[in-house]
Ligand code: BDR
């Protein structure tokens with residue numbers, strides 16, 4: 477398999493953090509050109525800082541981290557401190573980062589990278605609201621056809637919603653941006669709640685991270701210990717859904733996942749169902765397929781991969 481060049485667009489968040497660690501631990505498959513932070517789980521000032529904390533935890537302070545949009549294209553920012561804690565990465569005691577934030581704006585980095593790399597060689601990996609990606613597409617429409625693929629975490633069909641009864645957080649925070657991305661014509665792979673709610677951080681799985689005995693393994697276990705309390709309390713599940721690492725695991729081993737190539741549209745007007753991903757899973761309409769919408773994963777294979785890769789850091 478050849479190395480895939482990616483930009484990780486993210487709002488860390490403990491699950492974003494594990495996704496970044498997985499990518500940085502997998503240089504044979506993944507070349508991280510840069511990490512672009514967006515407002516989401518917590519405000520931008522924290523997400524960009526958290527991205528740098530995670531790069532330092534991984535022992536990769538040379539990774540370029542950029543700050544992007546402070547809030548959605550329309551409306552005000554909705555955050556998720558109730559899930560992730562007040563700094564977004566609650567759990568371990570991590571030092572303030574010393575590696576620099578890049579001067580360039582994340583949007584311009586995305587645009588410049590897609591213009592300078594050969595067409596069809598850069599994959600975008602959004603792990604948060606799609607504000608940065610859609611803003612870049614609106615500012616520089618010429619880059620859209622240069623994107624190799626977008627592999628994102630967001631949306632839901634059978635699992636419906638986690639922030640409202642009808643919507644998943646990343647799409648709900650910026651439905652306009654999601655609508656632009658899903659209508660862009662770029663090939664999209666979606667990791668919705670239908671998949672991520674099967675990737676649960678059960679005790680044996682988190683203990684396996686801790687048992688690595690490394691700084692990264694122990695910090696990951698501590699992050700997930702904190703992260704899971706919300707879902708265990710709310711849903712009575714055996715752990716938290718490890719949403720965002722599904723995106724990176726797909727790049728390393730797509731066979732862990734299965735789904736359907738279908739039409740997915742975003743609700744942008746109804747107050748009741750704002751941000752819903754209307755996924756034509758059953759092929760009821762003749763609307764053209766625009767996304768590979770995943771529905772299942774090999775959860776044990778996914779956690780085995782994570783444990784093996786985190787052990788490399
Ligand atoms: C998504 O929302 C965030 O809280 C997580 O980091 C994930 O990207 C799940 O709905």
Ligand code: CA
Pocket residue numbers: 486487488489491492517603604720
């Ligand atoms: Ca996220």
